[in-house]
Each structure stands twice: as structure tokens, then as C-alpha cells.
Amino acid sequence: MPLRFRVNVYVVGGSNHASRAVALLRDVADTHFGGDAEITVIDVTSEPALADAAGVITTPTYDLLAPLPRRRIIGMPRSADVLAHELLLIPLPPQAHRGPHPS
Incomplete structure (x- = not known):
């Protein structure tokens, strides 16, 4: 049985930003x-050819492969709920929004 959730995430490895993504x-x-x-x-940084082939121009970039439809999200969402919404997995609660990251 295929995995229900498959995502490629392009990051600059070793950074706090990458860990959060x-x-x-x-x-x-x-x-x-x-x-x-x-x-x-x-x-x-270690696999630039893969990023180039995928057309990645900034990080993080999330490529949802499954479930369909395929989606690409560019940038850091505020929360996991916002990311799930942007990947079309859940409706976004009214109080959640894209904005400054929590400290």
C-alpha cells in the first residue's frame, strides 16, 4: 500500500530554518x-542539481507528491496548521494566518 503522505522539502541544511521546516x-x-x-x-547546498531540476528558487520549498493534487508551497508557514491548510489537507481556522513567526 502506498504511503498516504509524501513530500519533498528543499532546505539549506543544518540551519534552524531547515529544522523548523x-x-x-x-x-x-x-x-x-x-x-x-x-x-x-x-x-x-549539497545537492544543487536536484534543486535546479525541480525549479527551486528559495527555501524552504515544500513539494506535496501525495495525496493528489500535487502542490508546491514556498516559504515558511506560521504553523503546522497553516502548512496543512496550504497543502489543501484541512480548512484554516479563522484565527490562524500567515504572518510573523512565533519567537
């Missing part, structure tokens, strides 16, 4: 798919 994806996978997920982290 991956943590948000893991939260979405755990919350909405019971961990039934394949998250592929691609470090654009």
Missing part, C-alpha cells in the same frame, strides 16, 4: 496521517 512537516504527518509519511529532505 522539517518539524512542521513531521507534525502535519503525525497529526493528519498517523505518521504514514515519506518526507524527503533535500539540502540545496
Whole structure:
């Protein structure tokens, strides 16, 4: 049986920004798919050819491969709920929005 949630995330590896991007994806996978997920982290500094082939111009970039429809999200969402909404997985609660990151 294929995985229900598959995402490639392009990051600059080793940064706090990269860690946060991956943590948000893991939260979405755990919350909405019971961990039934394949998250592929691609470090654009060590694998620039992969980023170039995918047309990645900034990080983080999230490429949702499954479930369909495929989606691309560019930039850091405020929360896992916002990311899940942007990936078309859940409706966005009225109080959630894209904006400054919590400290």
C-alpha cells in the first residue's frame, strides 16, 4: 500500500530554518496521517542539481507528491496548521494566518 503522505522539502541544511521546516512537516504527518509519511529532505547546498531540476528558487520549498493534487508551497508557514491548510489537507481556522513567526 502506498504511503498516504509524501513530500519533498528543499532546505539549506543544518540551519534552524531547515529544522523548523522539517518539524512542521513531521507534525502535519503525525497529526493528519498517523505518521504514514515519506518526507524527503533535500539540502540545496549539497545537492544543487536536484534543486535546479525541480525549479527551486528559495527555501524552504515544500513539494506535496501525495495525496493528489500535487502542490508546491514556498516559504515558511506560521504553523503546522497553516502548512496543512496550504497543502489543501484541512480548512484554516479563522484565527490562524500567515504572518510573523512565533519567537
